Amino acid sequence: xxxxxxxxxxxxxxxxxxxxxxxxxxxxxxxxxxxxxxxxxxxxxxxxxxxxxxxxxxxxxxxxxxxxxxxxxxxxxxxxxxxxxxxxxxxxxxxxxxxxxxxxxxxxxx
Amino acid sequence: xxxxxxxxxxxxxxxxxxxxxxxxxxxxxxxxxxxxxxxxxxxxxxxxxxxxxxxxxxxxxxxxxxxxxxxxxxxxxxxxxxxxxxxxxxxxxxxxxxxxxxxxxxxxxx
DNA sequence: GAATTGTTCTACTCGGCAGAACAAATCGCG
DNA sequence: CGCGATTTGTTCTGCCGAGTAGAACAATTC
Numbered sequence: 001x002x003x004x005x006x007x008x009x010x011x012x013x014x015x016x017x018x019x020x021x022x023x024x025x026x027x028x029x030x031x032x033x034x035x036x037x038x039x040x041x042x043x044x045x046x047x048x049x050x051x052x053x054x055x056x057x058x059x060x061x062x063x064x065x066x067x068x069x070x071x072x073x074x075x076x077x078x079x080x081x082x083x084x085x086x087x088x089x090x091x092x093x094x095x096x097x098x099x100x101x102x103x104x105x106x107x108x109x110x
Numbered sequence: 111x112x113x114x115x116x117x118x119x120x121x122x123x124x125x126x127x128x129x130x131x132x133x134x135x136x137x138x139x140x141x142x143x144x145x146x147x148x149x150x151x152x153x154x155x156x157x158x159x160x161x162x163x164x165x166x167x168x169x170x171x172x173x174x175x176x177x178x179x180x181x182x183x184x185x186x187x188x189x190x191x192x193x194x195x196x197x198x199x200x201x202x203x204x205x206x207x208x209x210x211x212x213x214x215x216x217x218x219x220x
Numbered sequence: 221g222a223a224t225t226g227t228t229c230t231a232c233t234c235g236g237c238a239g240a241a242c243a244a245a246t247c248g249c250g
Numbered sequence: 251c252g253c254g255a256t257t258t259g260t261t262c263t264g265c266c267g268a269g270t271a272g273a274a275c276a277a278t279t280c
Contacts, residue, residue: 006150008235008268009119009202016209028226038205040116043271048227053268067278072224074277092119095148096206099126118235118268138259153238158260163235177245182257184244221280228275235268242261250252 007092011059013038014050015089018060018081026076027051051079059085117202121169123148124160125199128170128191136186137161161189169195 007015017033018025031047034040054060060079067075081089117125127143128135141157144150164170170189177185191199 006119006123009116009122010269012119013116013205013209016206016213019213020209026226034209037208038116040205042269044227045229045272046268046270049269068225069279070225071279072226072277073279074224074226076226095123095150096126098147099123099130099144103126103129120236136259152236154260155239155262156235156237159236178258179246180258181246182244182259183246184257184259186259223278223280225278226276228273230273231271233268233270235266237266238264240261240263243259245256245258247254247256249254 006095007088010050011054012092015081015085018079025079059088116205117198120160121164122202125191125195128189135189169198
């Protein structure tokens with residue numbers, strides 16, 4: 001087990017997507033959200049793998065909903081960020097913030 | 111080769127440490143900087159592994175300097191962030207920013 | 221049965237981690 | 251004043267978890 005335990009980069013992005021999507025968060029929408037926002041096209045397998053890992057850590061939870069009455073509208077597995085996940089998210093944010101604090105100066109002229 | 115190619119989480123932190131340390135950046139100082147700033151104790155192996163990977167990608171470069179006349183002051187391997195590395199850093203920053211833009215609201219009450 | 225929306229499975233590579241081993245310099249004691 | 255002890259620094263070994271792509275599978279409506 002790692003010591004500091006920060007989030008992986010995809011884990012981080014996925015958690016943010018969950019916050020952003022709220023109740024509409026499930027595999028496909030998470031993927032779409034990231035692709036359109038970040039401009040990064042990732043495989044659906046990567047998304048679910050990450051989601052599963054986050055769930056195993058207790059950072060997110062999932063429940064399967066009811067099928068919808070639209071063509072192909074099968075039951076979705078909805079994901080929600082848990083308290084532990086929010087803590088992890090903040091921890092990673094803080095780590096980044098503390099490393100980049102007061103760097104603008106050195107940063108611009110290069 | 112991955113499509114979007116964002117940085118790993120440690121890669122990100124290490125690059126920031128390089129910017130922060132400037133000419134004083136080498137294995138031991140990078141480690142110390144991260145440990146004190148982020149409060150995460152990581153092994154020296156992890157640091158060098160990351161640094162080597164970043165160098166292989168052309169994101170950083172390294173040169174070995176002269177030994178110093180202090181006890182145990184053997185030659186250091188200095189690391190410097192390259193232009194490609196700065197681009198990668200900005201790209202990751204942007205990815206995070208675009209995902210977290212306008213999230214404060216939803217964020218606080220949970 | 222065809223098309224559509226969504227999830228799971230398979231197989232692989234790369235990133236992250238710890239700690240020991242190794243290397244090169246100075247210090248200190250006889 | 252020489253050679254082992256100490257200090258600073260890097261490389262090596264081995265492992266496990268994260269990330270990736272794409273095919274397979276499932277369930278629903280047209």
